[in-house]
Amino acid sequence: MQTSLPVDSSELLPGKLYALLCQTQPDALLLLQLFSQVDAPRIIVMQSHQSLALGGLSKGQSSLVRRLMLSSESSWFWPDTEQGDTTRDFDSLLDEVKRLHPRHGRHILLCTPESAFDGLTEQSLEVRLEAFAEWADKRDVAVLFLIHGEFNHLRRRLIASHALSGAAFCQSVDDAHLSYHLLHWSSGVGVHADREWLLQHNADGELTALHEIGGERGDVPKVPKTGNLAKAATVPQPGADDGIIFATKASVADGGDSSLLPPEFAPLAEDNASLLAQLADVQTATIVLDCDSLERAKEVGAQCYQLRRRYGAGLKIVVRETQDSLRYAEEHYLLLAGVNLLVPHSVVFSLFLTQLAALEGQWFYRDIPANLGALLESWPRYAILGYVDARLFVDQSRSAFDQAINSDTDSVLVQLTPARDITDTDCLPLCQLRRTGDAVTAVDGQLYMLFRACRLSDAHIALKNSFSLPVSELFRSYQFFTENDEVEQVLGRINQGDTFIDSTTGRRLMRPGSGDPSVNTLSVTGQSFTAGYARLSPLPLD
Incomplete structure (x- = not known):
């Protein structure tokens, strides 16, 4: 196990409470490493049974976590639900920890799901x-x-708590990297505030802190209030590398032989990671990253953000789409990350070169998030695809429109009335949704569709592409809703409906490929349990 974080950034002081929030239980288990740097007796308590806690880890990661637990003074799990009902709320966790009667000087590490805090108001939690x-x-x-x-609401409550002496937030950047953000943290040498590191873990889960993010020379200058950039002292000057273009092979693959590229291009990098690694101290050069899938966009955005923070406003960052994959919400995320220019897949190579030339002399003055964690929070989260029951459709629609307000993106709700002699069950087999986050439900003979992260101007095309027959032949009428008041009225009608098609029937009616049940299944780590009383089970020593 190896980390290079300052020891005091994960120090736990006796008599104090700390909170570290992360997105998944496997991440929480791997983060136990950060608190094994200090030679203090540890007690680990998992508010889940052992098979569930370790089941989401690879063989190497599971072995690492077991070593951490066995090197602790003791490690405890919640009993398996098959052994009887157990309560997994916050009160039962605190009660069980007190029953352990820990001796002085112990570090108690409690791993618990966010659902344990359900039902607690801000005041009752405090x-x-x-x-x-x-x-x-x-x-x-x-x-x-x-x-x-x-952490839709819990994070804000914990940050505001006066009972906590430290709060940190950890988010996944990609399969191998995490953003670790200390909001505030009391240690023996003082208080850390607003510090962030990029962590990397290998296949066996061993964590390494690559570097601290922020506080470098790349702080983005602010636009002067006069709007006269020529007179502003903050305007950077062109660097010696101003005309150089650093790019990946994939980003210029349609340009033919690399030897025929314009002389401004430096030797091409194999991929984005290699390109970032070869950059030494660029100033106002142009950096071209490639993006070939929706899944990679999150990682590419994090890379762009780090480039912007490290090298400042003079750097020209370009992301070229090599496969048609990005949607409105992901494009917005990349722009928020500090990208100067997004080049769609449809742009031919000659026009792409023209766009690069047009960047000459451009400086970046848009605001970017204060830290990588804040950027990652803006990444669109899609939990559904295809047919869902009315209740889940309403919940996800409200979530989509709430997120649209916070991230300055759009979503569209559609109400469709089938044509005469056509029923909702006739329409569903002709419907196929391909974009994660899009959903359909049927209530009182009407179909309702949610196009998440979709502009109203694109909704007609999205609707046309969702059915194998012309929409005008299937439906007597359809209406788009984008305003919150109108959306709430429609969702209210859905809630008050009398006849529904359940999710199982709806998915069976729809064409194959739409509404994969595995996508609609909620994570087991997010469920709530009630009734009974828990007794902790110790970690077996095998």
């Missing part, structure tokens, strides 16, 4: 944290809550 902090102070133990989930 009361419980303050009481637990008082208990920790009396026992002279340090407590870390490792909480995994989506």
